[in-house]
Amino acid sequence: MSHIRALPSYLVQRFHGWKATTYNDNKAWYRRLAANGQHPRAMVISCCDSRVHVTSIFGADEGEFFIHRNIAGLVPPHNPDGEYHGTSATIEYAVQSLGVAHIVVLGHSNCGGVKGCLDMCSGHAPELLEKTSFVGRWMDILRPGYQRISGLPPELQQPALEREAVLVSLENLMTFPFIKEAVEGDRLTLHGLWTDTGEGGLEQFDPAKGGFVPV
Template sequence: MYRVRPLPNYLVQRYHGWKATGYADNKSFYKRLATEGQHPRAMVIACCDSRVNVIPMFGADQGELFIHRNIANLVPPYAPDGDHHGTSAAVEYAVRVLKVSNLIVMGHSHCGGIKGCIDMCKGKAPDLEAKGSFVGRWMDILRPRYDRVADIADEDAQQHAMEKQAIVTSLENLMTFPWIEEAVSAGTLTLHGLWNDIGEGELEHYNPQTDSFHPV
């Protein structure tokens, strides 16, 4: 552990600035969060992309959203095989322990993970094809969907279409979890699919009746 180093100065300075202002001005709120626990109404499964920030987008305060981020906002199918499943664990905790009433999968434009998946499907990403590529094997979750966008000639349109396929894939995979299917059937949990255009600040929602996305 000798390789571990202190935080970069710019992060230390920002922390102290927050502690002196944001925390100091709302100390009782933070004390309450610590003692009363968290009671979020919604879980958001978003991408790790640093350009995607659901907190300001929805005007949320701390404690309002239970957020899980991974590459390309993917949810794997239900697989209780005893292996490590970070996303499945987060979903389990949100639904079975925190009892969230809304579960949102939010994708976005210009997603690097999606671009990598497309490149793999086109035979242009040998590094991702390697068995030892964590990103490549993670994107295998989405890979079967490429057939649905393969005929789209425009690269940007194909990218956006695949990003939306990732959202639909995750929504479908969520329903393979028995306790999610049970909660949805009981009306205590609602699933939502969203796609964010980073550059335009637009948000679209998925309509399962038409199998298409529409502006929020």
């Protein structure tokens, strides 16, 4: 393991600052969480983009959200083929073991993963079509969403596809038998959100209106 290096000094300094302030002021709470285990009310599936800060958006405390992040915040369809499925495993654990009451899929503006899908599907990113591209094969999940927005003017396609990423993920969640059973049994609710990272806006999908509306 000779290629492993020590943590950068700026992160070490930030850790010690957190330990001396936030942790020290709430030591009893952290110890209670550690002793009693986690009991999050909601799971949030979001993009791993560094500009999307889920806990800040909702003012969440430790132990409140079970968070999973991946490129574009996508959920693949149910596919028990015995291969590696990090996102599917996380969803299974959240619902089956933790018993979360809500799953929130959170998309965002200027998403690089969504732009990659848009470029790939429109023929402007041939490198993503290669079988060896992990990003390209992951963004194949969003192809059904691209088909729904491909007829829009070019300047409208990216924001539309960002919202389609949320809808595709919500559709795919319902292909998991344990999700479908929990939703139909009123033990779990699904929510679709999109946030504007520059303006601080938040929209939610409204089935009655068939689109996203401000919260």
